[in-house]
Amino acid sequence: MFRTFSFLILVTLSTLLIGVTTSLFIGLLICIFILGLWVIYQSFQQERFLEWLKNSSYKASPNGYGVWKLIYSSAHSFLKKGKLRESKLKNNLLAFRRATEAMEDGILVIDNDNYIVAVTPRAERYLNINQEQDYGTNILNHIRHPSFVEYLLSGSLNKTIIIEDLSLEKKALKFSLLPFDANQKIILCRDVTKLRKLEVEKKDFVASASHELKTPLTVIKGYLETISEIEIDKLEKNRMIAEMLLQTKRMDELISDLLLLSKLEKSDPIRNNCQINISLLVHELSKLSTEIDKEQHSVYFNIEDNVLVFGTEDDLRSAFWNLINNAIIYTKKGGKIEVSCLNSEEGKAVFAVRDNGPGIEAHHIDKLTERFYRVDCAGSLESRGTGLGLSIVNEVVQKYGASLKIESQPNIGSTFSIIFPPIVTDV
Numbered sequence: 256m257f258r259t260f261s262f263l264i265l266v267t268l269s270t271l272l273i274g275v276t277t278s279l280f281i282g283l284l285i286c287i288f289i290l291g292l293w294v295i296y297q298s299f300q301q302e303r304f305l306e307w308l309k310n311s312s313y314k315a316s317p318n319g320y321g322v323w324k325l326i327y328s329s330a331h332s333f334l335k336k337g338k339l340r341e342s343k344l345k346n347n348l349l350a351f352r353r354a355t356e357a358m359e360d361g362i363l364v365i366d367n368d369n370y371i372v373a374v375t376p377r378a379e380r381y382l383n384i385n386q387e388q389d390y391g392t393n394i395l396n397h398i399r400h401p402s403f404v405e406y407l408l409s410g411s412l413n414k415t416i417i418i419e420d421l422s423l424e425k426k427a428l429k430f431s432l433l434p435f436d437a438n439q440k441i442i443l444c445r446d447v448t449k450l451r452k453l454e455v456e457k458k459d460f461v462a463s464a465s466h467e468l469k470t471p472l473t474v475i476k477g478y479l480e481t482i483s484e485i486e487i488d489k490l491e492k493n494r495m496i497a498e499m500l501l502q503t504k505r506m507d508e509l510i511s512d513l514l515l516l517s518k519l520e521k522s523d524p525i526r527n528n529c530q531i532n533i534s535l536l537v538h539e540l541s542k543l544s545t546e547i548d549k550e551q552h553s554v555y556f557n558i559e560d561n562v563l564v565f566g567t568e569d570d571l572r573s574a575f576w577n578l579i580n581n582a583i584i585y586t587k588k589g590g591k592i593e594v595s596c597l598n599s600e601e602g603k604a605v606f607a608v609r610d611n612g613p614g615i616e617a618h619h620i621d622k623l624t625e626r627f628y629r630v631d632c633a634g635s636l637e638s639r640g641t642g643l644g645l646s647i648v649n650e651v652v653q654k655y656g657a658s659l660k661i662e663s664q665p666n667i668g669s670t671f672s673i674i675f676p677p678i679v680t681d682v
């Protein structure tokens with residue numbers, strides 16, 4: 256301001272001096288000319304300043320003279336500070352969003368009229384909402400499920416609700432409505448799909464196990480009632496006792512398998528300090544299979560020496576025997592069964608059982624490891640297993656970080672392979 260003022264005084268005085276020494280008209284002309292130039296320069300600088308404000312990345316300010324130098328440098332440092340503050344805020348926001356991503360719950364903040372204030376990335380995914388696009392819109396326009404609408408409008412703070420069919424993926428989401436401040440509420444949402452599935456599986460499992468146990472028990476009860484109520488000849492009595500023994504054996508096998516499954520579920524993960532030479536274990540099972548099979552099938556064993564796996568012998572014996580026993584049970588008399596225990600080229604231990612039995616249709620394969628899942632086949636009730644064999648195999652496979660490969664073709668045969676992860680020893 257002072258500089259501009261001094262400049263104007265200097266121009267006036269100089270032109271006055273010129274006017275006094277030459278003529279007033281020339282002095283006036285020079286004065287108008289200099290002031291004109293000054294006005295043009297100011298307008299040019301104003302334009303340049305506005306342009307810089309609009310387009311500049313504020314990294315550097317253009318050169319200016321006099322008061323413009325001051326304006327540019329002040330504006331530059333002011334804008335630079337603003338930019339710094341903005342990027343700091345952006346970084347903090349990003350860090351906050353990343354932190355909320357680590358949380359199991361998605362968070363949605365809404366105001367008292369249900370308009371969206373903030374959404375964390377996890378809630379964005381769960382609810383198909385976008386923080387930038389949907390900010391300020393009503394949450395009820397996004398989630399129209401009647402149960403959710405009722406829940407939100409009832410304002411039941413601190414209560415929870417589970418909705419199973421909210422999205423196309425049929426995820427089960429648990430919502431909790433929490434108070435935040437006088438004007439806002441928080442909605443927490445958590446994906447409970449796995450938990451719900453487990454609950455359903457647990458209920459189904461209890462129902463199936465009870466049903467499986469009830470069938471032989473009903474048979475035994477019926478025979479016992481008959482024996483106690485009416486006179487029957489010795490031959491018939493012996494037949495009934497034999498049947499009861501068979502049913503008792505079924506119950507015994509079922510309970511043993513259930514106990515084994517529960518033991519496997521509860522057991523700790525495998526520790527890498529106990530190496531089992533499964534070649535020796537499979538040799539042992541080859542003897543057992545000869546005893547059980549009684550030469551009904553051609554059973555071949557291809558066992559490489561020193562195939563090693565970390566784990567416990569009992570788990571591995573159960574898994575291997577279930578596969579060998581299934582091949583014996585389901586392959587017709589005279590069929591061929593090949594058991595192999597080898598080290599693969601990648602250093603993985605591979606145990607496999609191949610048979611030329613009835614095979615399994617493709618749509619059953621994924622379900623075979625479910626508890627009590629049996630393929631409907633022509634086999635009699637007596638030849639039916641517990642329906643838990645492959646669940647046990649699968650439980651062992653998971654515990655060992657291994658994988659179970661099932662290849663099967665109807666009327667051609669099946670191959671069940673367990674592929675163990677390679678053994679890594681500390682050097």
Ligand code: ADP
Pocket residue numbers: 577581582585586610612613614615623628629630631632639640641642643644645646669
């Ligand atoms: P189960 O006790 O009934 O044998 P599993 O879980 O061991 O129960 O097997 C599930 C089903 O898979 C069996 O009921 C049978 O239908 C089928 N299955 C298993 N192994 C074979 C096989 N080697 N060949 C044909 N079908 C098989």
